Amino acid sequence: MKDNRLxxxxxxxxxxxxxxLASGILGYSAETLESIVAGGAGAVVTKSVxxxxxxxxxxxxxxxxxxxxxxxxxxxxxxxxxxxxEICQAKKVLNVPLIVSVYGFxxxxxxxxxxKAADAGADALELNVSCPHVKETGSxxxxxxxxxxxxxxxxxxxxxxxxxxxxxxNVTSIADIAEAAAxxxxxxxxxxxxxKAMAIDPETAxxxxxxxxxxxxxxxxxxxxxxxxYDIYERVxxxxxxxxxxxxxxxxxxxxxxxxxxxxIGTAIAIESSSVFRRVTRGLDxxxxxxxxxxxxEIVGLSHRC
Amino acid sequence: MDYHIVANKLRTTQIQSxxxxxxxxxxxxxxxxxxxxxxPGQFLMLWVPGVDxxxxxxxxxxxxxxxAVAVKKVGEATSALHNKKAGEIIGVRGPFGNDFxxxxxxxxxxxxxxxxxxxxxxxxxIKPKATKLVFIAGAKTKEExxxxxxxxRLCGKENVVxxxxxxxxxxxxxxxxxxxxxxxxxxxxxxxxxxxxxxMRKVLNLAEKxxxxxxxxxxxxxxxxxxxxxxxxxxxxxxCRDGPVFNSQQLLxxxxxxxxxxxxxxxxxxxx
Ligand SMILES: Cc1cc2nc3c(=O)[nH]c(=O)nc-3n(C[C@H](O)[C@H](O)[C@H](O)COP(=O)(O)OP(=O)(O)OC[C@H]3O[C@@H](n4cnc5c(N)ncnc54)[C@H](O)[C@@H]3O)c2cc1C
Ligand SMILES: Cc1cc2nc3c(=O)[nH]c(=O)nc-3n(C[C@H](O)[C@H](O)[C@H](O)COP(=O)(O)O)c2cc1C
Ligand code: FES
Numbered sequence: 195m196k197d198n199r200l201x202x203x204x205x206x207x208x209x210x211x212x213x214x215l216a217s218g219i220l221g222y223s224a225e226t227l228e229s230i231v232a233g234g235a236g237a238v239v240t241k242s243v244x245x246x247x248x249x250x251x252x253x254x255x256x257x258x259x260x261x262x263x264x265x266x267x268x269x270x271x272x273x274x275x276x277x278x279x280e281i282c283q284a285k286k287v288l289n290v291p292l293i294v295s296v297y298g299f300x301x302x303x304x305x306x307x308x309x310k311a312a313d314a315g316a317d318a319l320e321l322n323v324s325c326p327h328v329k330e331t332g333s334x335x336x337x338x339x340x341x342x343x344x345x346x347x348x349x350x351x352x353x354x355x356x357x358x359x360x361x362x363x364n365v366t367s368i369a370d371i372a373e374a375a376a377x378x379x380x381x382x383x384x385x386x387x388x389x390k391a392m393a394i395d396p397e398t399a400x401x402x403x404x405x406x407x408x409x410x411x412x413x414x415x416x417x418x419x420x421x422x423x424y425d426i427y428e429r430v431x432x433x434x435x436x437x438x439x440x441x442x443x444x445x446x447x448x449x450x451x452x453x454x455x456x457x458x459i460g461t462a463i464a465i466e467s468s469s470v471f472r473r474v475t476r477g478l479d480x481x482x483x484x485x486x487x488x489x490x491x492e493i494v495g496l497s498h499r500c
Numbered sequence: 501m502d503y504h505i506v507a508n509k510l511r512t513t514q515i516q517s518x519x520x521x522x523x524x525x526x527x528x529x530x531x532x533x534x535x536x537x538x539x540p541g542q543f544l545m546l547w548v549p550g551v552d553x554x555x556x557x558x559x560x561x562x563x564x565x566x567x568a569v570a571v572k573k574v575g576e577a578t579s580a581l582h583n584k585k586a587g588e589i590i591g592v593r594g595p596f597g598n599d600f601x602x603x604x605x606x607x608x609x610x611x612x613x614x615x616x617x618x619x620x621x622x623x624x625x626i627k628p629k630a631t632k633l634v635f636i637a638g639a640k641t642k643e644e645x646x647x648x649x650x651x652x653r654l655c656g657k658e659n660v661v662x663x664x665x666x667x668x669x670x671x672x673x674x675x676x677x678x679x680x681x682x683x684x685x686x687x688x689x690x691x692x693x694x695x696x697x698x699x700m701r702k703v704l705n706l707a708e709k710x711x712x713x714x715x716x717x718x719x720x721x722x723x724x725x726x727x728x729x730x731x732x733x734x735x736x737x738x739x740c741r742d743g744p745v746f747n748s749q750q751l752l753x754x755x756x757x758x759x760x761x762x763x764x765x766x767x768x769x770x771x772x
Binding site for chain 1: 505508509510512545547549550551552553554589591593723724725726727728729730731733735736738763764765766767768
């Protein structure tokens with residue numbers, strides 16, 4: 195049966211299918227999350243939310259390059275106190291797990307925001323320790339194993355919901371960072387966030403993004419993301435959520451074979467719409483059936499046999 | 501699958517000409533093959549290098565590849581644009597969003613302030629097909645009644661109802677009040693509206709009361725313009741991708757927000 199083939203248990207969360215909305219793509223309000231679920235997502239991750247409201251950077255905040263998008267939104271968000279209302283509302287209307295993405299400028303901030311999100315009903319938390327373009331948070335935390343461990347331990351001690359940690363590819367060894375995160379108690383690892391990038395306009399010689407530097411997403415980063423998942427799978431036992439450039443079932447299968455237990459989709463929503471989730475899910479189901487697998491879990495990490 | 505959204509690639513182009521329409525509005529013309537194919541209601545993102553990138557309705561798009569936008573000076577980016585000279589470089593992405601559905605029959609435009617820009621473009625296209633075209637233009641003062649001469653030329657003076665809040669031109673009242681007076685007397689097949697959201701909300705209420713089909717073009721904060729970032733959401737819709745043009749039915753679905761709240765740069769809901 196189709197349902198059985200696609201279900202996954204991700205660190206205790208039951209997903210009807212292994213596709214999830216990536217953080218920062220829409221994800222501001224309960225209603226938009228609802229429309230993503232209507233498109234077929236098995237779980238949703240909210241926009242990253244912090245302790246205080248943030249307006250983000252000046253436009254241009256998104257620029258298209260030949261093989262993807264570079265964005266420097268600057269983590270615009272209403273702050274956790276205002277966001278709690280959206281979480282409560284989302285919990286009322288969504289029939290899939292709701293994961294709240296959290297960022298902070300200190301371990302205390304990560305813990306406070308996580309606690310408020312969990313109390314409001316988040317089914318799990320995803321710590322954004324990998325945003326490449328905001329100073330003193332994001333990848334500045336995710337690049338340093340000692341600080342990262344402290345953040346995770348503090349959050350784990352504060353909430354009793356599963357804690358995912360979203361890793362940055364902008365490091366020398368993502369497997370080292372993954373190991374530190376797993377040791378500190380992360381229940382799952384999301385790989386990867388965007389890759390530091392920029393675009394310059396030849397006519398004016400100006401960097402295009404308001405913030406000059408941003409993060410690359412989309413098909414350009416898929417091979418890098420697959421390698422990251424592969425590396426992490428070799429080193430740690432916690433489930434991995436693959437993310438980066440997924441737009442088709444083939445892309446998704448590649449991530450499962452590399453070691454991912456679920457996948458997140460972001461940029462492809464701009465090219466298609468939320469229906470991308472259903473298309474990927476159907477293709478994945480057909481693939482599993484054709485190959486004679488009873489559940490998607492059976493292909494996780496298969497490429498490591500060789 | 502191809503990752504390109506064709507219209508989303510930033511192109512740089514020279515400003516061909518600049519025309520001062522009033523103290524606060526200038527029209528900018530430039531060449532851009534993609535935006536030259538735009539339909540009334542669609543918008544583009546205009547990059548002022550080093551300053552900002554802002555959404556603008558397309559005022560005109562011609563077969564020779566030239567595109568025009570009218571810009572009101574309100575803040576940093578629009579001021580920087582007003583200070584530019586012909587020959588200087590700007591960037592464009594687009595056209596984005598949907599367009600007005602061009603209805604035949606008796607058509608009514610209700611514009612407020614800068615809302616006339618897309619409606620003037622639509623009027624030019626619709627005029628040859630419409631059996632009657634009436635234009636209600638509202639503004640705070642005479643100086644803010646943009647393109648009124650051209651609208652009067654296009655629709656005929658007798659078909660233009662101008663109203664200003666201070667009475668410096670036309671009737672002294674709100675555009676929505678002019679609309680109510682007109683609808684008591686005459687039946688229309690379609691209302692198109694663009695302007696301040698509070699005005700459009702009143703126009704929607706009247707369109708419902710008199711059972712006339714309506715399309716409204718909405719303004720929200722735009723960042724990505726491709727339906728990804730969530731800055732522009734109203735209810736379940738993304739204004740950049742599902743709009744900016746919405747019909748009555750859609751507007752009623754989001755009536756808790758339409759004319760009531762918009763989202764600020766940090767995503768918080770703020771009331772109008
Ligand atoms: C679909 C659409 C079509 C528009 N068409 C026109 C037009 O044809 N002509 C015209 O003069 N104006 C138009 N506007 C409004 C125009 O985008 C704003 O006036 C402009 O962004 C202000 O920029 P600023 O830096 O000068 O002002 P700021 O000082 O930055 O801001 C002034 C106000 O403008 C608004 N604003 C600022 N940035 C944005 C943004 N990225 N998106 C939306 N609103 C913003 C905010 O409400 C803000 O309070 C349109 C807006 C939208 C959404
Ligand atoms: C516009 C945009 C905003 C994003 N905002 C966030 C964010 O707030 N938090 C986060 O953890 N990742 C954010 N990301 C990264 C995505 O979640 C994802 O890791 C990345 O885009 C790679 O996946 P994709 O190629 O499927 O988009 C953002 C990406 C984009 C394109
Ligand atoms: S402007 Fe980004 S979703 Fe509409």
